[in-house]
Amino acid sequence: xxxxxxxxxxxxxxxxxxxxxxxxxxxxxxxxxxxxxxxxxxxxxxxxxxxxxxxxxxxxxxxxxxxxxxxxxxxxxxxxxxxxxxxxxxxxxxxxxxxxxxxxxxxxxxxxx
Amino acid sequence: xxxxxxxxxxxxxxxxxxxxxxxxxxxxxxxxxxxxxxxxxxxxxxxxxxxxxxxxxxxxxxxxxxxxxxxxxxxxxxxxxxxxxxxxxxxxxxxxxxxxxxxxxxxxxxxxxxx
Numbered sequence: 001x002x003x004x005x006x007x008x009x010x011x012x013x014x015x016x017x018x019x020x021x022x023x024x025x026x027x028x029x030x031x032x033x034x035x036x037x038x039x040x041x042x043x044x045x046x047x048x049x050x051x052x053x054x055x056x057x058x059x060x061x062x063x064x065x066x067x068x069x070x071x072x073x074x075x076x077x078x079x080x081x082x083x084x085x086x087x088x089x090x091x092x093x094x095x096x097x098x099x100x101x102x103x104x105x106x107x108x109x110x111x112x113x
Numbered sequence: 114x115x116x117x118x119x120x121x122x123x124x125x126x127x128x129x130x131x132x133x134x135x136x137x138x139x140x141x142x143x144x145x146x147x148x149x150x151x152x153x154x155x156x157x158x159x160x161x162x163x164x165x166x167x168x169x170x171x172x173x174x175x176x177x178x179x180x181x182x183x184x185x186x187x188x189x190x191x192x193x194x195x196x197x198x199x200x201x202x203x204x205x206x207x208x209x210x211x212x213x214x215x216x217x218x219x220x221x222x223x224x225x226x227x228x
Contacts, residue, residue: 004156006156042218042219042220042221043203043218043221045215045216048215056215090156090157092156092157100145100164100207101147101159101162102216103159104149104156104157104158105156106154106155106156107154107155107156109154
């Protein structure tokens with residue numbers, strides 16, 4: 001595996017379900033990010049992790065819960081979501097302090113019914 | 114604070130024509146600037162970036178961009194459009210050295226290429 005991978009690629013869930021999105025980076029980076037991309041809206045940064053520590057939470061509702069067990073893995077735990085949470089969720093990684101480029105995974109397309 | 118403005122949410126060109134996608138930024142410190150491309154149902158792929166040095170930056174797929182500090186612009190160009198260039202393009206800025214890793218993205222420009 002190379003680059004940034006995300007699973008699952010597609011997810012349909014009801015509002016009472018609990019699910020998790022997984023992201024893994026194979027680039028040796030020290031920072032990971034979750035973004036939300038909704039139709040006709042700008043890319044929204046949700047969470048930033050540097051060296052496994054959360055450094056940014058952009059007023060994201062508590063029904064989204066991130067977890068970063070190590071610098072290569074990032075999870076987004078979902079529970080009691082709303083239909084307006086349907087979107088493409090993108091994970092990215094970068095090497096902060098050296099090369100600032102963020103590398104993105106293919107995304108998880110989430111549909112909340 | 115930093116911000117990015119992409120002029121034109123949709124741009125349409127004919128195959129073989131010049132592509133010009135506009136990006137203006139605001140930054141209180143010397144910025145790093147990026148262009149990403151997103152094909153349908155995919156993540157963002159880096160096209161090119163400016164950090165320091167030469168202001169004309171060449172990227173993949175024949176694209177290039179020029180950093181113009183006096184105009185606070187970083188417009189993306191390609192001399193001759195190809196059908197495969199149809200996608201959404203995002204300009205982004207970060208505060209350069211000392212960066213915490215955060216990128217500020219523009220709203221995106223959808224490029225349509227007509228045969």
